[in-house]
Amino acid sequence: MSEHNEGKWLYFTGFWSVGCGFLSLLCRSWLLVAGLLLSLGSQAASVVFLNPGRSDEPYWVSYTRFMQAAADDLGMPLRVLYAERDPQRSLQQARELLRDGRLPDYLVFTNEGYIGPELLRLFADTPVRLFTVNHMLTADQQRIVGGSRERYRNWIGSLVANEEEAGYLMAHRLLKAGTAAGRGLDLLAFSGLAQAPVAQLREQGMRRALADFPRARLLQVVYGGWDRQRAYEQAQQLLRRYPQVRLVWSANDEMAFGAMKAAREAGHVPGRDMLFSGLNNSQELLSAVVDGSISVAMSGHFTLGGWTMVLLHDYDAGVDFAAHGGKDRQLPVFILLDKRRAEKLRGSLARPGYGVDFRALSLALHPGQKDYRFSLRPLLD
Incomplete structure (x- = not known):
C-alpha cells in the first residue's frame, strides 16, 4: 500500500473509530434516558385509605389487612387512616393531607356519615383521584354533585357489595x-x-x-x-x-x-x-x-379494598376499569358459609397474603383477560 493510500486508510479508520465511539456514547445516553423515563413512569401509585372504622375493630382491621396484602403484591404504597367511627375525623384527616402537601395519587373513601360530597369538594382542584368503596353516595347526593366522572372528573369510580x-x-x-x-x-x-x-x-x-x-x-x-x-x-x-x-x-x-x-x-x-x-x-x-x-x-365484603387496589393499579397503568365492567360496580362478593366453608376461610385468613395472587387478577399485567375475576372463592378452595 502506498504511503498516500495508507494515510487515507488511517484517516478513514480513525474517523470510523471516532464515529462509532460517538454513536456508542449516543446509544448509551439514550438508553440511560429511556431507563430513567421508564423508571419514573413505572413508579408505583400511592394510595391513602380513609378507613371509617376503629383501629381495633375486627372487621375494619381485616379489611385493611386484605387491602394491604393486595398493595404489597402489586408494589403500591398504602397508608391507612382510621376515623375511629367518627366521620368528622375522616374529613379532618383529609384536610391535613391537603395542608401538609403529602398528597397521594389516589384517595379511597367510604360515604359513611355522608361525607362523600365534602371530600369531593376538598380535592376538586388537586391531581388526586378519588375512589369510593362500600358506601356509595346516595341518590339524593348524586342528584346534587353528579355521579363519578361527571362534575368531579377526578372521582373515577366506586366498588360496593351486594348488601x-x-x-x-x-x-x-x-x-x-x-x-x-x-x-x-x-x-x-x-x-x-x-x-x-x-x-x-x-x-x-x-x-x-x-x-x-x-x-x-x-x-x-x-x-x-x-x-x-x-x-x-x-x-x-x-x-x-x-x-x-x-x-x-x-x-x-x-x-x-x-x-x-x-x-x-x-x-x-x-x-x-x-x-x-x-x-x-x-x-x-x-x-x-x-x-x-x-x-x-x-x-365476603372484607375483600372490597383489595379488589380496589387491583383496579387502581390497572387504571394507573393505562387500563381503565370503566371499559371492563363499568366505572361504578356492585360486586356479588357475599357467600353463605356452612361449616366446611367457614373452616376453609378460617385457614385462608391465617395464611400470609391470604393465598391470593393479586397480580394474576390484573388486566394490565395480563392483557389477554377480558374482565376482572373478583370472588371470595379462591379463599374457600
Whole structure:
C-alpha cells in the first residue's frame, strides 16, 4: 500500500473509530434516558385509605389487612387512616393531607356519615383521584354533585357489595332453618346505624325475605350501631318483652354476639332453641359457625379494598376499569358459609397474603383477560 493510500486508510479508520465511539456514547445516553423515563413512569401509585372504622375493630382491621396484602403484591404504597367511627375525623384527616402537601395519587373513601360530597369538594382542584368503596353516595347526593366522572372528573369510580341481597339471603336462610326446626317464625332484627346506607340495604333485604314466609312476623327492629355491648343491652330488654322469640337476625357479627350473650343469660342455647345469623369474617364468627352456635352466616365484603387496589393499579397503568365492567360496580362478593366453608376461610385468613395472587387478577399485567375475576372463592378452595 502506498504511503498516500495508507494515510487515507488511517484517516478513514480513525474517523470510523471516532464515529462509532460517538454513536456508542449516543446509544448509551439514550438508553440511560429511556431507563430513567421508564423508571419514573413505572413508579408505583400511592394510595391513602380513609378507613371509617376503629383501629381495633375486627372487621375494619381485616379489611385493611386484605387491602394491604393486595398493595404489597402489586408494589403500591398504602397508608391507612382510621376515623375511629367518627366521620368528622375522616374529613379532618383529609384536610391535613391537603395542608401538609403529602398528597397521594389516589384517595379511597367510604360515604359513611355522608361525607362523600365534602371530600369531593376538598380535592376538586388537586391531581388526586378519588375512589369510593362500600358506601356509595346516595341518590339524593348524586342528584346534587353528579355521579363519578361527571362534575368531579377526578372521582373515577366506586366498588360496593351486594348488601341488599346479603340481607335477603341471610334472613331467608334463617327463616328456612326456623321452619325446618319447628321453631316459631317470630323474628328480632338488629340493624346497624339508621342513617347508614349499608344498614338500610341489609334491612331492606331482610324485609324482602319476610314476604316469602307468610307465617313470619317481625317483632321489632333495633339499631345496635354495629356494636356488641349496645346490642347486648338492647337484647336484654327485648327478650323480656318477647319471651317467645326464637329467631334473631343481625346485620353484622358483633351485634349477633351481643344478642347471644343476653340469650344465654336468659337460659337459651344458641343454635338449639334459638337461632342466630351473623355477617362478617372474624375468627369468632367462623368458629361459631363451625360449633353451630351461629346458624346462618355470610362473608365476603372484607375483600372490597383489595379488589380496589387491583383496579387502581390497572387504571394507573393505562387500563381503565370503566371499559371492563363499568366505572361504578356492585360486586356479588357475599357467600353463605356452612361449616366446611367457614373452616376453609378460617385457614385462608391465617395464611400470609391470604393465598391470593393479586397480580394474576390484573388486566394490565395480563392483557389477554377480558374482565376482572373478583370472588371470595379462591379463599374457600
